[in-house]
Amino acid sequence: MADRHVVVIGAGPAGLSAAFELDRLGIASTILERSGHIGGISRTVNYKGFRFDIGGHRFFSKSEEIEQFWSAVLKDRLLERGRLSRIFYRNRYFDYPIRPLNALVNLGPTTAALCVASYLKARVLPPKGMRSFEDWTVRAFGRRLYEIFFKTYTEKVWGMPCSEISADWAAQRIKGLSMASLLRSMFWPQPKGRGAVIKTLIDRFRYPGRGPGEMWEAVAAALKDAGHPLVFDAPVTRLERSDTRLLRVWTADGRSFAGTDFLSTMPLRELVLALDPPAPTAVQRAAGALGYRDFLTVALVIDQAEVFPDNWIYIHDPSVKMGRIQNFKNWSPEMVPDGRYTCLGLEYFCFEGDGLWSASDADLIALGRRELAQLGLVDPQQVVDGTVVRQDKAYPVYDDHYRENVEVIRAFIERELPNLQLIGRNGMHRYNNQDHAMMTGLLAARNIATEGRYNLWAVNADAQYQEEVREGEVTGRLVPERLGS
Ligand SMILES: Cc1cc2nc3c(=O)[nH]c(=O)nc-3n(C[C@H](O)[C@H](O)[C@H](O)COP(=O)(O)OP(=O)(O)OC[C@H]3O[C@@H](n4cnc5c(N)ncnc54)[C@H](O)[C@@H]3O)c2cc1C
Known part of the structure; x- marks a missing residue:
C-alpha cells in the first residue's frame, strides 16, 4: 500500500508491534520515540552489565497470537521460568x-x-x-x-x-x-x-534471556532492516490538525512528520493537550483530569552470589517505604555479568514530584541500602554499587471519573481525527499488560490496511482476562477505584 505512510508515536510494545504488523501488510511507517531507548516501560536497563526491568516483566498471555509473536521473534532466547x-x-x-x-x-x-x-x-x-x-x-x-x-x-x-x-x-x-x-x-x-x-x-512464565528489552530490541532491529526509521530523542509536543484529520506531528526540536495515518502510544493527557488548534475546552478538561501513578527502581549491586531464591518479594512491612524487591538473576542468570554478584531492584511507588521522586539518586541509594539492612535481608557492607531509574506514568489511575473522561476524548478523536488511532497502555489510559498493548497495535495496523474494522477498546475490556487470580493472591495488578465523595 504505497499510498499510506504511518507515523507511530512511541517505541514501546504497542508502537513496535503496530509497525511490525504494518510492515507485514506492506505499509511504511516512521516511529518517533521521546527517549533514547527501546521498549517503553517494557525496556531493560543495562547498568555496567547488570540488567533490570521497570518492575519485572513476565511474558504470558491467553492470546495464542501474542505467544506466537514472541516465539517467532526470540525463538529459544525466550526462557521458560518458574515463579517464586x-x-x-x-x-x-x-x-x-x-x-x-x-x-x-x-x-x-x-x-x-x-x-x-x-x-x-x-x-x-x-x-x-x-x-x-x-x-x-x-x-x-x-x-x-x-x-x-x-x-x-x-x-x-x-x-x-x-x-x-x-x-x-x-x-x-x-x-x-x-x-x-x-x-x-x-x-x-x-x-x-x-x-x-x-x-x-x-506459576510458570516466559522471559527473554536478557530481559524484556531483548524482545523489543529484536523487533526494532527487524524494522530497521526493513527500512522503517525509528527516530530517538523525538518527543512529540505538537499535533497539527485540520477540522477533519491529523496532518502532521512536531517534535520538541521543531522537526515535523507528516503521514496519512497516525498511531499514538503517548499518554492520552499529553496528546490532547498538544493538539493544534486546541481541542474543545470540555475535551481538554477531560484530558487534564487524567491521573497517573509513578514508580522508581533503586537497583543495588550486592557482592553476594545468593540473597534469596524468589523472583520477587512483596514487602508488607510498614516500617519501610519499598513495596517490592526484584532479584533479576532469578529471572534469568544472564541478567548479571558475573554470577558472584546479585542485582536487586528495590521498587518504590510514588507520584512525580513527591519527596521520593525528587530525592537525589545518592539519597535513594542510601535509603535502599538502609531499608535492606533494616529488614535484615542484606548486610549494607555488601552493597557495592547502585543506580536509580524513574518511570513516570507507570500506572494510569482509575479514579471516579476516568471512564467518562476517556469516553469524552475518544468520541472527539473518532469524530474529528479519524486518521489517528490510540493504542497501548497510556495511549488509551488502559491498565494493559504487554500482550494487550501489543494487540491494540496489531489491530490498529490491520484497521489501516482494511479501512477500520476492529474496535480497539474491546481489547482487555475484562480486566480479569489476563492475570487470573489464584486463591489467596493479591497483587497490585488490577487497579483500584477511588470512592466517590
Ligand atoms: C511495574 C510494572 C510491572 C509490569 N509488569 C508486567 C509484566 O510482568 N508483564 C507484562 O506483560 N506487562 C507488565 N507491565 C506492563 C507493560 O510495561 C506495559 O503494558 C507496556 O510496556 C505498554 O506498552 P505501550 O507501548 O503501550 O507503552 P509504553 O511501554 O509506555 O511505551 C510508550 C513509549 O512511548 C514513548 N513516548 C511517550 N510520550 C511520547 C511522546 N510525546 N513522543 C514520542 N514518544 C513518546 C515512551 O518513551 C515509550 O517508549 C508492567 C508495568 C509496570 C509499570
Missing part, C-alpha cells in the same frame, strides 16, 4: 498465595490467636458500612489479618488509604478467597482441574 514470590513481613517469609498453615506458623501462636479473635469480632460486630476496601477486607478477614496482608502493600502501591479505595475493587481482586476457603484448604487438598490450569499459567 513471597511476602516478607516482620522478618518472616509468608507463602504467596497465602497458605493458612504457613501463615499460622509464621505469625506465631499469640498473633494467630489474636487474628482469629479479631476475625470472630468482625463476624459478630461487622464494620457498619461496606463502601471501602478496608470495610470489605476487615469484614471478610478481621482487622488483624487485614492489617498484615492487605493494608500496607495496597497503600504503598496506590498511594491512597484503603479507607478511600472502593469495596468493589476488593470484591473483584480478592475473588474466591475467604476465611472459610482458607480454613478449608488447611484440611482438604486443592481440587484438580481449572485451578490447576490457572496455577500452571501463573
Whole structure:
C-alpha cells in the first residue's frame, strides 16, 4: 500500500508491534520515540552489565497470537521460568498465595490467636458500612489479618488509604478467597482441574534471556532492516490538525512528520493537550483530569552470589517505604555479568514530584541500602554499587471519573481525527499488560490496511482476562477505584 505512510508515536510494545504488523501488510511507517531507548516501560536497563526491568516483566498471555509473536521473534532466547514470590513481613517469609498453615506458623501462636479473635469480632460486630476496601477486607478477614496482608502493600502501591479505595475493587481482586476457603484448604487438598490450569499459567512464565528489552530490541532491529526509521530523542509536543484529520506531528526540536495515518502510544493527557488548534475546552478538561501513578527502581549491586531464591518479594512491612524487591538473576542468570554478584531492584511507588521522586539518586541509594539492612535481608557492607531509574506514568489511575473522561476524548478523536488511532497502555489510559498493548497495535495496523474494522477498546475490556487470580493472591495488578465523595 504505497499510498499510506504511518507515523507511530512511541517505541514501546504497542508502537513496535503496530509497525511490525504494518510492515507485514506492506505499509511504511516512521516511529518517533521521546527517549533514547527501546521498549517503553517494557525496556531493560543495562547498568555496567547488570540488567533490570521497570518492575519485572513476565511474558504470558491467553492470546495464542501474542505467544506466537514472541516465539517467532526470540525463538529459544525466550526462557521458560518458574515463579517464586513471597511476602516478607516482620522478618518472616509468608507463602504467596497465602497458605493458612504457613501463615499460622509464621505469625506465631499469640498473633494467630489474636487474628482469629479479631476475625470472630468482625463476624459478630461487622464494620457498619461496606463502601471501602478496608470495610470489605476487615469484614471478610478481621482487622488483624487485614492489617498484615492487605493494608500496607495496597497503600504503598496506590498511594491512597484503603479507607478511600472502593469495596468493589476488593470484591473483584480478592475473588474466591475467604476465611472459610482458607480454613478449608488447611484440611482438604486443592481440587484438580481449572485451578490447576490457572496455577500452571501463573506459576510458570516466559522471559527473554536478557530481559524484556531483548524482545523489543529484536523487533526494532527487524524494522530497521526493513527500512522503517525509528527516530530517538523525538518527543512529540505538537499535533497539527485540520477540522477533519491529523496532518502532521512536531517534535520538541521543531522537526515535523507528516503521514496519512497516525498511531499514538503517548499518554492520552499529553496528546490532547498538544493538539493544534486546541481541542474543545470540555475535551481538554477531560484530558487534564487524567491521573497517573509513578514508580522508581533503586537497583543495588550486592557482592553476594545468593540473597534469596524468589523472583520477587512483596514487602508488607510498614516500617519501610519499598513495596517490592526484584532479584533479576532469578529471572534469568544472564541478567548479571558475573554470577558472584546479585542485582536487586528495590521498587518504590510514588507520584512525580513527591519527596521520593525528587530525592537525589545518592539519597535513594542510601535509603535502599538502609531499608535492606533494616529488614535484615542484606548486610549494607555488601552493597557495592547502585543506580536509580524513574518511570513516570507507570500506572494510569482509575479514579471516579476516568471512564467518562476517556469516553469524552475518544468520541472527539473518532469524530474529528479519524486518521489517528490510540493504542497501548497510556495511549488509551488502559491498565494493559504487554500482550494487550501489543494487540491494540496489531489491530490498529490491520484497521489501516482494511479501512477500520476492529474496535480497539474491546481489547482487555475484562480486566480479569489476563492475570487470573489464584486463591489467596493479591497483587497490585488490577487497579483500584477511588470512592466517590
Ligand atoms: C511495574 C510494572 C510491572 C509490569 N509488569 C508486567 C509484566 O510482568 N508483564 C507484562 O506483560 N506487562 C507488565 N507491565 C506492563 C507493560 O510495561 C506495559 O503494558 C507496556 O510496556 C505498554 O506498552 P505501550 O507501548 O503501550 O507503552 P509504553 O511501554 O509506555 O511505551 C510508550 C513509549 O512511548 C514513548 N513516548 C511517550 N510520550 C511520547 C511522546 N510525546 N513522543 C514520542 N514518544 C513518546 C515512551 O518513551 C515509550 O517508549 C508492567 C508495568 C509496570 C509499570
